Amino acid sequence: xxxxxxxxxxxxxxxxxxxxxxxxxxxxxxxxxxxxxxxxxxxxxxxxxxxxxxxxxxxxxxxxxxxxxxxxxxxxxxxxxxxxxxxxxxxxxxxxxxxxxxxxxxxxxxxxxxxxxxxxxxxxxxxxxxxxxxxxxxxxxxxxxxxxxxxxxxxxxxxxxxxxxxxxxxxxxxxxxxxxxxxxxxxxxxxxxxxxxxxxxxxxxxxxxxxxxxxxxxxxxxxxxxxxxxxxxxxxxxxxxxxxxxxxxxxxxxxxxxxxxxxxxxxxxxxxxxxxxxxxxxxxxxxxxxxxxxxxxxxxxxxxxxxxxxxxxxxxxxxxxxxxxxxxxxxxxxxxxxxxxxxxxxxxxxxxxxxxxxxxxxxxxxxxxxxxxxxxxxxxxxxxxxxxxxxxxxxxxxxxxxxxxxxxxxxxxxxxxxxxxxxx
Numbered sequence: 001x002x003x004x005x006x007x008x009x010x011x012x013x014x015x016x017x018x019x020x021x022x023x024x025x026x027x028x029x030x031x032x033x034x035x036x037x038x039x040x041x042x043x044x045x046x047x048x049x050x051x052x053x054x055x056x057x058x059x060x061x062x063x064x065x066x067x068x069x070x071x072x073x074x075x076x077x078x079x080x081x082x083x084x085x086x087x088x089x090x091x092x093x094x095x096x097x098x099x100x101x102x103x104x105x106x107x108x109x110x111x112x113x114x115x116x117x118x119x120x121x122x123x124x125x126x127x128x129x130x131x132x133x134x135x136x137x138x139x140x141x142x143x144x145x146x147x148x149x150x151x152x153x154x155x156x157x158x159x160x161x162x163x164x165x166x167x168x169x170x171x172x173x174x175x176x177x178x179x180x181x182x183x184x185x186x187x188x189x190x191x192x193x194x195x196x197x198x199x200x201x202x203x204x205x206x207x208x209x210x211x212x213x214x215x216x217x218x219x220x221x222x223x224x225x226x227x228x229x230x231x232x233x234x235x236x237x238x239x240x241x242x243x244x245x246x247x248x249x250x251x252x253x254x255x256x257x258x259x260x261x262x263x264x265x266x267x268x269x270x271x272x273x274x275x276x277x278x279x280x281x282x283x284x285x286x287x288x289x290x291x292x293x294x295x296x297x298x299x300x301x302x303x304x305x306x307x308x309x310x311x312x313x314x315x316x317x318x319x320x321x322x323x324x325x326x327x328x329x330x331x332x333x334x335x336x337x338x339x340x341x342x343x344x345x346x347x348x349x350x351x352x353x354x355x356x357x358x359x360x361x362x363x364x365x366x367x368x369x370x371x372x373x374x375x376x377x378x379x380x381x382x383x384x385x386x387x388x389x390x391x392x393x394x395x396x397x398x399x400x401x402x403x404x405x406x407x408x409x410x411x412x413x414x415x416x417x418x419x420x421x422x423x424x
Contacts (some may be wrong), residue, residue: 007347007408013415017407020305024318027301030126038216042290046283049074056280063274072140072279074285076238080199080215081224082250086260086270087234089278091247094212094233099126101231101249102137102171105206110170111143112208116161116186118146120179120210121153121365132364136381145169153183155190156356157197165201169328171197172229176214177324180388180396184316185213185323188220195226206255212236213324213380213398216293229255230282235379237296237325241401242281244376260403292323296381296399299406300327303397306410325381326398336417337393340373344385344397345414347409348373372399383409 029164055068063069069195074086096395106112112127124130128138137144147163150156164172174194176186191209209222209230215237222230228249234243249259260269304327305318313330315321331337341356351373358367367386374385383406385397400406 005340006210007412007415009411009415010418013411013418014415017302017306017411018118019309019316021300022377023269023309024301024305026317028298031294031297032218032379034217034297035291037219038079038294041076042287045075045078046287051075051283056116056283057275058275058277058279060233060276061273063271064178064272064281066273066275066376068139068279068283069273069275070270072282072286073368075283076248076250076297079286080230080250081220081221082256083253084256085248085250086197086263086283088247088263088273089244089247089275089282090273091094091232091263092245093122094210094231094236094247095122095126097231097233097249098123098210099249100262101142101259102209103124105131105255106137106142106170106337108141109143111145111167112137112171112173113163113167113169113205114144114146114173114175115146115164116155116173117149117181117183118179119173119175120177123210145234147181153181157193160194160226161197161201162302164198164205166355168202169205172205173201173210174208175220176209176222177212177326178328179394182392182394185326187321187323188218188222188225190323191222191227192225199226213326216290217297217322217325224373229250229259235376237293238286238289238380239282239379239381240285241375241379241381242288243285244278244281246278250358278321292381292401295401295403295406296325297322298403299383299400299410300398302403302407303327303329303410306414310414324398326396328394328396330392330394331417333393334389335420337387337389337395338369339417340395340413341385341387343413344383344409345373346416347383347405349405349414350375380384385413 049071055071059066073085076087128136147159189313207228211230211232231249234246234396301318304314307329315328356371358369361368367389374382381399383399387395
């Protein structure tokens with residue numbers, strides 16, 4: 001049975017999709033090489049950590065002597081080239097993990113300098129940039145400074161060097177992913193360049209990375225090129241589409257320890273925290289993560305190629321280097337934005353019948369439209385798309401547990417735009 005019979009996709013989209021596959025064949029082969037490398041490294045991490053069946057079961061109460069929890073920390077530490085890690089199901093989001101890290105390492109009077117422009121929407125309230133929420137960094141007299149990007153969205157290395165040298169901030173903050181901005185995501189090579197500058201100009205500054213969406217997209221991990229500590233969400237890349245919730249912090253041992261004291265209490269840190277029944281899914285998610293992240297990358301590359309053929313501006317281009325799994329597509333108007341998200345939703349295994357609608361979202365300035373028929377609520381390693389309803393009406397697309405379903409979702413999004421334009 002053909003795609004026309006299964007999903008009634010227009011022949012124009014099917015032909016364009018075949019051409020897109022030819023265009024991105026070489027890039028997909030490159031991604032599969034990265035997948036294989038990182039999958040082997042993950043298996044080695046499990047063996048290094050001595051994972052055994054008893055580790056898959058959880059603890060209750062205080063969680064004293066939870067061997068599974070400790071083994072999971074060792075797995076992530078190994079695979080991320082970290083001295084230590086803190087992987088917990090009770091991190092409620094990536095923003096939560098980042099916030100715990102910030103409060104764990106910063107003290108009143110300290111300055112955090114973002115060298116990648118304005119941080120993502122949801123972390124701004126934690127910093128105190130937006131809103132007037134009690135308990136923000138600003139509320140604790142922790143200063144936030146920012147280095148603006150160049151006009152084209154690239155990093156301004158001269159300004160970064162000058163500001164780090166002059167201010168000697170307690171923390172140099174890097175956001176790897178673009179967030180709801182048009183700038184490129186940050187590759188490990190650019191991260192290394194920032195780290196080299198910081199180490200030379202202010203060797204005592206902590207280099208922290210928001211690593212959301214960037215895990216397992218290359219063979220080089222940020223902690224091996226100079227980052228001191230990084231954090232992210234388990235319902236993105238590192239949870240492999242299986243972890244039902246959670247997040248991680250990984251990096252230098254003393255910094256991870258400081259963060260653990262913020263998560264629990266000073267003195268207990270990593271030594272307590274019941275894992276309940278979460279261990280098995282967290283281990284399985286880690287195991288599958290390198291492959292799943294690669295499938296999401298392939299989906300993004302295909303989406304870029306297809307929509308470029310259809311006449312839309314995309315970033316990154318299908319053959320460009322990537323710092324994360326996110327694909328940005330310039331759709332030009334609100335109607336196409338809604339059509340795209342409706343098409344993505346219609347390709348989902350869960351809630352395919354739902355029509356995405358713009359709405360207000362906590363932590364966001366504009367109304368946001370989101371499409372995600374996910375097995376885990378809000379999981380953006382599963383094929384999803386979201387966008388604020390504001391100029392330039394670009395959609396941020398990410399995820400795809402396997403390339404075949406991801407490819408179908410992208411084709412349905414293109415098909416929906418086409419048919420809505422023609423009023424079919």
